[in-house]
Amino acid sequence: MRVLALDTSTSAVQAALVDLDDDELFLTAFRREVNARGHVERLAPFIEGCLADAGRTRADVDAVVSGVGPGPFTGLRVGMVTAAAFADGAGIPVYGVCSLDGIGGNTRGRALAATDARRKEIYWAVYDDGRREGEPQVCRPSELPETRADYAIGEGASKYAGELPMDAETEPVYPDLVKLVELAAPRLLAGAPSERLTPLYLRRPDAQPAAAPPAASA
Amino acid sequence: MKNDSAGDNAPVVMGIETSCDETGVGIVRGHELLADAVASSVDEHARFGGVVPEVASRAHLEAMVPTVQRALDDAGLTLGDLDGIAVTAGPGLAGALMVGVGAAKAYSIATGVPLYGVNHLSAHIAVDTLENGPIPEPAIGLLVSGGHSSIMMVEDLAGKVTQLGASIDDAAGEAFDKVARLLGLPFPGGPYIDRAAKEGDRAFVQFPRGLTAAKDMERHRYDFSFSGLKTAVARWIEARRAEGEDVPVNDVAAAFQEAVCDVLTRKAILAAKEHGVETVLLGGGVAANSRLRALATERAEAAGLTLRYPRPKLCTDNGAMVAALGSHLVAAGVAPSRIDFPANSSMDVEVVSLANRL
Numbered sequence: 207m208r209v210l211a212l213d214t215s216t217s218a219v220q221a222a223l224v225d226l227d228d229d230e231l232f233l234t235a236f237r238r239e240v241n242a243r244g245h246v247e248r249l250a251p252f253i254e255g256c257l258a259d260a261g262r263t264r265a266d267v268d269a270v271v272s273g274v275g276p277g278p279f280t281g282l283r284v285g286m287v288t289a290a291a292f293a294d295g296a297g298i299p300v301y302g303v304c305s306l307d308g309i310g311g312n313t314r315g316r317a318l319a320a321t322d323a324r325r326k327e328i329y330w331a332v333y334d335d336g337r338r339e340g341e342p343q344v345c346r347p348s349e350l351p352e353t354r355a356d357y358a359i360g361e362g363a364s365k366y367a368g369e370l371p372m373d374a375e376t377e378p379v380y381p382d383l384v385k386l387v388e389l390a391a392p393r394l395l396a397g398a399p400s401e402r403l404t405p406l407y408l409r410r411p412d413a414q415p416a417a418a419p420p421a422a423s424a
Numbered sequence: 425m426k427n428d429s430a431g432d433n434a435p436v437v438m439g440i441e442t443s444c445d446e447t448g449v450g451i452v453r454g455h456e457l458l459a460d461a462v463a464s465s466v467d468e469h470a471r472f473g474g475v476v477p478e479v480a481s482r483a484h485l486e487a488m489v490p491t492v493q494r495a496l497d498d499a500g501l502t503l504g505d506l507d508g509i510a511v512t513a514g515p516g517l518a519g520a521l522m523v524g525v526g527a528a529k530a531y532s533i534a535t536g537v538p539l540y541g542v543n544h545l546s547a548h549i550a551v552d553t554l555e556n557g558p559i560p561e562p563a564i565g566l567l568v569s570g571g572h573s574s575i576m577m578v579e580d581l582a583g584k585v586t587q588l589g590a591s592i593d594d595a596a597g598e599a600f601d602k603v604a605r606l607l608g609l610p611f612p613g614g615p616y617i618d619r620a621a622k623e624g625d626r627a628f629v630q631f632p633r634g635l636t637a638a639k640d641m642e643r644h645r646y647d648f649s650f651s652g653l654k655t656a657v658a659r660w661i662e663a664r665r666a667e668g669e670d671v672p673v674n675d676v677a678a679a680f681q682e683a684v685c686d687v688l689t690r691k692a693i694l695a696a697k698e699h700g701v702e703t704v705l706l707g708g709g710v711a712a713n714s715r716l717r718a719l720a721t722e723r724a725e726a727a728g729l730t731l732r733y734p735r736p737k738l739c740t741d742n743g744a745m746v747a748a749l750g751s752h753l754v755a756a757g758v759a760p761s762r763i764d765f766p767a768n769s770s771m772d773v774e775v776v777s778l779a780n781r782l
């Protein structure tokens with residue numbers, strides 16, 4: 207089956223077409239641009255570009271897989287609404303995968319996968335031979351709890367290499383779309399029901415309640 | 425006589441609107457409203473006394489696909505029946521706009537239906553076609569809401585809309601919200617002020633009419649200012665309390681509302697007369713205000729002008745207005761927008777739709 211995979215949880219705007227047959231995965235088209243403010247402009251053309259590169263049309267896509275964060279909210283939502291609307295428009299199912307798993311899922315040993323959460327914080331999770339331990343979290347790099355991770359990887363790791371208690375890869379690594387499809391493969395192959403995608407926000411919205419006005423008489 | 429934008433062959437267009445706190449999806453066939461699905465996050469903002477952008481954006485994402493499905497169900501159509509998809513590209517809240525624009529692009533590429541990125545303000549004008557049929561051109565549009573207060577000259581709704589004047593500070597709807605808060609009325613303030621004002625005395629106090637003095641009428645002939653009015657109301661209430669007296673909410677609401685409606689209608693009618701235009705349209709959330717409608721009707725009649733406005737539900741933000749503009753653009757043969765257009769929170773009010781070129 208042919209899967210459209212999207213992730214906009216980092217400053218990389220990414221789209222790919224991935225063929226999934228039994229447990230074989232094959233990347234047939236891929237577009238990526240590191241452009242933290244370009245999600246809404248770049249993503250839709252990337253989907254069209256991927257289809258054109260692969261010599262396919264929209265009718266050839268069987269399912270959509272989307273990273274659901276955590277990630278900076280505005281860009282993340284663009285990818286997720288694109289995935290949900292494309293799937294709805296094409297009448298195909300959509301499945302969500304934690305975006306950090308697209309980084310940590312490819313690691314060996316104990317690794318910290320970290321993306322840039324802005325405001326001097328990182329979104330992170332610990333992976334043991336590619337398997338995530340616990341839920342993703344957000345905090346300052348200097349405030350990480352003991353993770354026993356041997357190294358850190360991801361855009362958040364390279365950006366805050368100097369503040370992390372473990373070695374960090376200096377090249378930013380972004381969620382791997384083939385990995386996201388692999389993680390969704392059981393659902394894809396089983397024809398699981400389409401999902402309502404919910405972002406992993408990990409933060410409450412910024413909203414200061416307005417001061418209560420003095421009550422006036424009626 | 426049938427024209428291109430009416431009748432059974434008129435373009436069927438779905439409109440998506442997410443510029444503020446309403447997730448709106450409307451479907452029209454020419455001037456016929458087929459569906460008007462709206463999911464509002466207004467209750468989530470009420471306790472903050474104003475729209476919280478992040479709260480609105482989260483609600484848009486949650487509501488987007490279900491609202492599209494509801495609109496299609498209501499219209500008894502499928503996406504394959506559409507001749508176009510129109511979406512508000514701006515102006516509005518950036519993060520909120522991006523949810524609608526992202527969705528509209530994805531629906532367009534998943535279905536092959538042409539996409540139109542349109543201006544929210546022009547859509548507020550276009551929605552009147554669903555109530556009153558084709559708009560005679562030229563027309564003057566008085567657009568008033570929580571986000572905008574403008575006098576627009578509509579020479580061609582498919583492409584030539586110019587702004588004659590606008591608020592130089594607060595939007596009219598913002599003033600309603602702020603004064604409502606001063607009076608202890610809930611958010612959004614418009615409907616509550618309108619209700620309270622019905623029991624009040626409009627002439628109770630004479631609040632200031634911004635930018636109406638002779639020298640202001642030279643520089644800001646068709647512009648508005650509401651921040652001084654809001655301050656005047658606040659001072660009046662403060663002084664009243666300092667004297668240990670109760671604040672007569674209904675009277676203050678009525679006097680404040682009169683000041684806003686007086687300036688809005690006076691300047692809109694003046695613009696029509698001075699430009700030789702015979703039709704004035706009201707649009708935007710504040711156009712649902714009963715006093716604005718009554719005063720505009722009275723003054724238009726006295727000036728020999730035709731006044732048009734849609735029902736209140738079509739005045740507030742919704743997808744039907746975007747669909748109405750989209751259908752007008754399709755019928756007029758305007759080219760669809762490029763797929764890479766941005767969501768533009770400060771979109772030029774005179775750009776009706778985004779072009780199909782660099």
Ligand SMILES: [Zn+2]
Pocket residue numbers: 544548569571708709740741
């Ligand atoms: Zn509006």
